[in-house]
Amino acid sequence: MDNILLNVNNLHASINGKEILKGINLTIRQGEVHAIMGPNGSGKSTLSAVLTGNPSFTVTEGSVDFHGKDLLSLSPEDRSHEGLFLSFQYPVEIPGVSMVNFMRAAINAKRKYLNEEPLSASDFLKLMRQKRAIVELDNKLASRSVNEGFSGGEKKRNEIFQMAMLEPLLSILDETDSGLDIDALRIVAEGVNKLKSQENATIVITHYQRLLDYIKPDFVHILYKGRIVMTGGPELALELEKTGYDWIKQKYND
């Protein structure tokens, strides 16, 4: 079991006193792709928010081990430095802050955490150029303000670009396919695939099979009412595509 990256054990979390996650158990190893599916409101986005330390949510029970670190005790930025990345469902706009300045602050904060010298301006720009190509991101986009005036597709490509820059161990893609046309979806998915390695792992949160045609999962989990109610291989996603979630709802409704 030496290649376990993430181990979620009986995780409960709530927002404003309302429990959303009701005992999540999940183990992810290096090199794996896990898809998490489920109907609206089942807690998929909450899971990604809780893992990354969004302060709106309170963890009430359970533990999360991230390659030997107690994830829940770390600040959001330290979770990032330890190699956790979230591709946001709705990336926020930060007016006036250029992508270059933003990424430079991010990269250098991580290097500082790892006791490394900050990257020189020229090395940094070289790195940006190289990573931009992975998601076919325009140079112009990189010099614009963070997500400001980006189209839906550009925002998602920008998320994957940031993922490429930060080289995380575990990436969570939260409904990265929502709002994407088929070309943008292909570019984003290809970007994710290029970044896959034997060392890292990916959690793909999605409603639809569509994205999983491009990013092949090793495991598919169905999240319903704050619990993982079913785990299977890629065939489970195909099954859901045919039959919808109704049978899940019926089976697990109490």
Added chain:
Amino acid sequence: MSENKINNAPAADEDILRQATGDEYKYGFVTDIETDIIPQGLSEDVVRLISEKKGEPEWLLDFRLKAYRHWQTLEVPNWAHLKIPPIDFNSISYYAAPKKNAPHSIDEVDPELLKTFDKLGIPLEEQKVLSGMAVDAVMDSVSVKTTHKEKLAELGIIFCSISEAVKDYPDLVKKYLGKVVSYRDNFYAALNSAVFSDGSFVYIPKGVRCPMELSTYFRINASGTGQFERTLIVADDDAYVSYLEGCTAPMRDENQLHAAIVEIIVEDRAEVKYSTVQNWYAGDKDGKGGVYNFVTKRGLCRGDYSKLSWTQVETGSAITWKYPSCVLQGEGSTGEFYSVAVTKNKQQADTGTKMIHIGRNTRSTIVSKGISAGESENSYRGLVKVAPTADGSRNHTQCDSLLLSNRCGAHTFPYVDIMNETAIVEHEATTSKISEEQLFYCNQRGIPTEEAVGLIVNGYAKEVMNKLPMEFAVEAQRLLQVTLEGSVG
């Protein structure tokens, strides 16, 4: 600059963000120096004493006395959105000077004083003045040393203390002093005209582009004193100058009064850029101490196609009351005002500009960015006035407020007074808050909250920061970041 402290606390939690300001005011030291200080209080005798100490000619004493008598008839202005505690004008000393006066070379300057300016990062010593910036340094009431004077003199540029100018160029000073800001203008202008001690004088002759930034650093050191400096800048036809002003003060429990006047005259096709980074001591977290900054700044674009541009980054002072203005008299003249005003803790600022369009086809641009944190009050107050003579004049005003807490105030008071139907006047305003989503997004990318706030605030203020001269912009950016450490929430 001091290092930025990075606080690794979890983001966005209001309580955590509300925690005490991380960075101490780093200019809060006091220089132990022998000071010639006159007793507290204000009277005709005090005005005469100041004039005598400075060896002034009769006409200037007359000017001061007229101003003093007029001042006595005035009431403290209270129309601004400010709570100003009563000020006892008789408990202030109106003249303080480091004892070793009027040095002729660097060797004659008191070493303690040099250390002070060293700490402030002012390259006073000639050999250090490689940055290409000429500096006039004013400590308490007197100008201590002006650098690069000889080099500027070759071009016919005069850059010296106003006291020297009175002695060496009396005709020029007499011609322009009080012509843009009359001693009758307002309470603090009258007070300054009566007791002003020193300041800078700049004259750029016809057709000369000043090859370096001119800069004045103001420092209040002595306790119980006020600082009343006066700056006069004249750009003759086709001249250009970029002028920078910086200021700091020691941390003291009592409030100190700073009431300055800046007058600028811009002749035909001339251009003046005036940049300020104001960082007077702002008082402590509870609002104790700090400088009262009551300043009258105005420029007269007298010449056709002349241009005056004010850029200010205001982060200090307990109370700020200032409205750098442009009187656009010459045809086709242009006035600009770019401002970032930051208030935190219990600071109060009421600042903005006046654009007075008199000439035909005059243009003005106002970009004001207010940032309020803590329990501070931050107001923009601006006037756009178009006279009946100002055919085809245009103004664009953009007035933004950024709130960093739930307990601060941001206000805008835009006055528009249009008496010419061909004028086009536009006003845009926005109010925004740094959102928790923005902070969390930055945190998730590994950027700690403090640094994220700095990034976001600098992004917000970028349009103004870009107007600052390069050397200043970096310092101002860092200042903005340091000033706001720990003040979100």
